[in-house]
Every structure is written in structure tokens, then in C-alpha cells.
Amino acid sequence: MFKTIEYVDDTVRMLDQTKLPLEKTYIDYKTIEEVGGAIKGMVIRGAPAIGVAAAMGMSLGAESIQAEDFDSFFSKWEVMGNKLGQARPTAVNLAWAITRMKKVAQDNKNLSIPELKSRLKSEAQTICVQDIEACKEMGNFGQTLISSGSRVLTHCNAGALATAGFGTALGVIRAAVNHGKDIKVFANETRPFLQGARLTAWELNEDNINVELITDNMCGFFMSKNEIDAAVVGADRIAGNGDVANKIGTYMVAVMAARHKIPFYVAAPISTLDLTLASGEEIPIEERSSDEVAHINGKRISPEGVTARHPAFDITPNDLVTAIITDKGIAYPPYTESLKELASKL
């Protein structure tokens, strides 16, 4: 098995997801700035994994600060955190992790600076451990929705690679398999970054889970042929009303699922909830470089002079979401109430 991210001694080590599946290489990071670059460049991606990386990055940042007192430490550290928070705009877990780390610092301002740094490092490691635990909880709740024999569509990679381990959407699938259920996965390749073809196919194959690759424009065909029984995806941010921001293309999967009366499930930890937002319209959508659309494997696929667009996420409205699987339980519509109730369990 692989580790998506780990924090040993003074080093944050990440599996380089831009190189998978052809190369399995790790990169070591020693500074918060490098971790920000890794998030921006998608060496690590997936909302929960971004949260874990951000917490570890905050710890690296703390270690680098020379300060005599808390206020001096905190003001320098906050500047670093603000910059890290801008690495990617859509996944709320980035801000969530930075906020959590800052709260731990505030709560421990009486410690000496070396003690505080140690406390922050331990908090980052705890966030990593808790993320895996949350995925396993999600898996246990979610697998009850998936019957044996199901053929499950997923989009992007909401797997072990998108978290500290086990996965959100793929955690539900892993838990179902662990419960002895016979599951087949259809993986949308997920252009332009090909997370499905490169990452989901790879990690399910490593786990000997039956996975078949399709292009993003095929799921309607397979639904019309009754070859898909359910769809499970992750989320980058969920608004208070249950609108879901997730990888571009998720909305189309949800619309197709609704047309074919196939359940559409979202699996995400409570940390992905953003109850400060009333609806998905308020979620910022990252627009990435059009070069990532116009090139594949470094080779141009479209003519010079033709522009491309690259919104990296879309919003799936809550009425298309059958249930939201969290680490605190499963939320059903109306989400404004059910999500608030689950969040209060923290």
C-alpha cells in the first residue's frame, strides 16, 4: 500500500500524483511555501488531502519562525497561513485546516515557542490520523447504501489519494467490498487532469477492486443500457443547503443519474461542509490554466490560436443529491436541517 502524505521528522512527504500511474515517486517538502506549491501544482489534490497537507504546511511554517513571544510568532505565522490559503480557492478544507491550526495556537499561547511548535506538529499529525478515521466512518455508513452486485460510477478521484487514506467515495466502495459485497466500479476518466484514469483506476486496481475506465461522455450511454446502479462522488465544498461543489463534470453525472432514477451519493467529511454559505452559488469556482485542457502529456491536442476554458469545479444542486454520506452519519433532504444536525455532533 502507498501513503498519500506523511510527516516524519522535519519533512512532509507526498506521493507525486501528477506522475501516476506511470511513475510512483515521492517528493519531500521542508517549507510551507513548497507545500503551497505542491497544492497549487496538484502534486496532492482532493479536498481532505489538501486539508491535511495544509495543516502539515502550517507546522513547517511554524518551525521556521524565529520569535521570542507568542504575538510576534503568531503575526508572522498568520501571514504565511494567509498565503497558503490562496493556493486553491474551491476546497474548503484548506481554509478549515488553517483555521483549526490557528485555533490550536491561540488555545496554547501560554506555551513556550518550542512547546507550541511541537503542539502544532502533533496537531497536524492528528488531523492526518483523524482524516483516515473519518473516511472509515464514512465508509461504514455509506456501504449500507450499496448492495452487493452493484455497478457504481465514480467521477474524479475521491479515494485514498484524495485523503490521508481510504478515501471518501472510494472509501464507501472499499467498505462495501470489505463487507464481502461484489462491486464493480466505472471510473470516469475526468478530463482534463485525468484523475479517474490515472488515480482512481490505479488505486482500485492496486486493491484488486474491479474497475473499468470510461470517458466522461459515456456514462449516459451506460445508464441507458442499465449498466450503472449508483453514482458516488466526493466533494470539495458543501453549502448549508446541500449544494455540492466537486470536480468539473460532477453536475452532468448527477443530471444523468436523476434522469435514469439512479441514486447519486456524495461522500465527504464534515470538514467539507461550509455552513457559512447558504447555497452553492456562493462557492468560488477555480478557473485553472487553459493549457491543461489544450495539452495532454505535454503535447498540444488543439490548434495554436484556439482558446480553451477550464473551470475546475461545478455545482450540483441539492435536488439532484440522493444523500450526503459524512463521518457523522448520512444526511437526507432537506439538507438545510439534516446537515446542521450532523455538524452539531462534532
Add this chain to the structure above:
Amino acid sequence: MFKTIEYVDDTVRMLDQTKLPLEKTYIDYKTIEEVGGAIKGMVIRGAPAIGVAAAMGMSLGAESIQAEDFDSFFSKWEVMGNKLGQARPTAVNLAWAITRMKKVAQDNKNLSIPELKSRLKSEAQTICVQDIEACKEMGNFGQTLISSGSRVLTHCNAGALATAGFGTALGVIRAAVNHGKDIKVFANETRPFLQGARLTAWELNEDNINVELITDNMCGFFMSKNEIDAAVVGADRIAGNGDVANKIGTYMVAVMAARHKIPFYVAAPISTLDLTLASGEEIPIEERSSDEVAHINGKRISPEGVTARHPAFDITPNDLVTAIITDKGIAYPPYTESLKELASKL
């Protein structure tokens, strides 16, 4: 400007569409078997262009036959035609062109064999000329549906490259532009073969028509942002009830258009109609090699050992089709009546 296909002396010359947009190369074919290989290998593709290529291939086949009398000629030629007819199963224009060529032979059985060969060659050239004329007719009818300022989504390539020239769906766009209308095109890249990124973007750019490339999973996002006003696609076969077989992914575009109350138009010559089929369920769907999904530019994108699926077409049910634009006029629902009426104008 380029020529998709032409027939000069004893040579059928095709623009190699597998190499576009990076290379603009032509390939010369001298035998019917080579033309069959070009169709199968997608050097030429698009239902109307396949029809033209098949007619020219049939002429090359006729030229190669040594025979003293019509019956001997025809029986050898029919065997060749049957084999050519199997090159690709979904586009009905392949069978349509072979049938038309055979009828011309039967109608001219009194000619000497050299005269007959000459008559068949001229018929193939006529089919090519008529295909361009049909596209222009379609364009004139279809452009009335597109108002100036429209942002039009298209899928795959139903352009000059998919026909002898001018195009079906892109013919409608060209005609609108020629009428002085301000049109912006969104081109779905159209995985796995990338006809949109490689061919549609290329030929519209060559014509200075405003085109922007998106991945196939983005059109829902842009529709939800009110950035798309209409969708226009081609067809590989249209059943008597108006169900449309077209490039994989078309069905999802149609579902998204219906959800967002955006008109969804299909442009195709009458030769793409198959009134022998009551519904789209009877249209054979070609399943191509999964290698075409698992590799891009010859490089593997998914791990070894993971299988992929590759249905090359899907069926859009007639209730999602706002209108079918043909060279004989525009058909509206109910299509069982309107298509029959247009077909009777031949």
C-alpha cells in the same frame, strides 16, 4: 481551404484526419480495400464523408475488375461492396452509398464494362458534389434557427471534415456566419478520439470563426451559467421516429440542453435517415478498441491491467431533439410524420 476527399484520375485522395491539427497530410488510395482501411482507421470519418469515400471506393473496386459481361462484373463487385460495407457499422451513409452505386450499375447493365466503369466513377464524383450541395442547403435552412449573438455548443466534428465540404452542424454555423450573424462556438473536445479539439477547432479556426475548446464534462457548467444558447450536432443514423445515433456523448449534451431549456438541433442529410428502423434501439452501436480510451497520443493514461470500454456512439431519443435540419427542410416533432414527408421530397 482544404479538401476532405477528392477523386482525381485513378486516385482517391484524403486529408489524414488522424494527424490533424499538428500535421496536414494527404494520403492517396488506389484500391477499394485501402479505402475500407481508411474508413475503419478513421483517416476519414463523419457519416456523410464515409458515404462519399465508400462511393469512390466502389468505383476503384469496379476499375480493378476484369470481366467480359455484366453478371460476372457485378458478382465480383458485390463481394467487394459487402466487405466495404462492414468497415463501420453505425453510419448508415456507408450502406446508403454502396446501395446507390449498385443501383446505378443495375440501371446501366446494358453499357459495355468500360462504359459502366466510367459511369460509376462519374456517379461517385456526383455523390461528392451533391454532398456539398446538401450541406449548403442544410446550412440555409438551419441558420434561420440561430440568431445573431448566439453561443452554440457542438460535439464531435460535423464539419467540412465530416462531409465532402461545408459540413452539417458546422454548415449551419458557417451559413449563419455567412449571413452576417455574430456566432461563438463552444467545441466539446470529444474523447476519446478528440474530434472536437483536433478537427472542429481546427476547421473553424481556419475559417476565422470564433471557437473555444472545452472538455466534454463542462457543457453543464456553461449551460448553468447561461453561456450557451443552442446545441447543434450531426448524426450517423436517424431512425424513422427521430431517434438519433451520433458520436458518444451526444446523448448527455441533449439531456443537459433539455434541462436548461436550450434548443438541441441535429443537422444531417436525408441520406442519414434510415426509415427501415422504427426506433434508435435498432441502430447498431460500434464498440471500438479500448486502447483508444486507455491511450492518448500513443501514451498510456491508465494503469496496465485496467480495462476500458469504448462504445463509439450513443442514441439520443427523439423527445430531446428540438428539430432535425436536413437538406430538404427542417423536421419538427412528431418525427415519424415529418421525416417521412421530407424523405418523400427526394
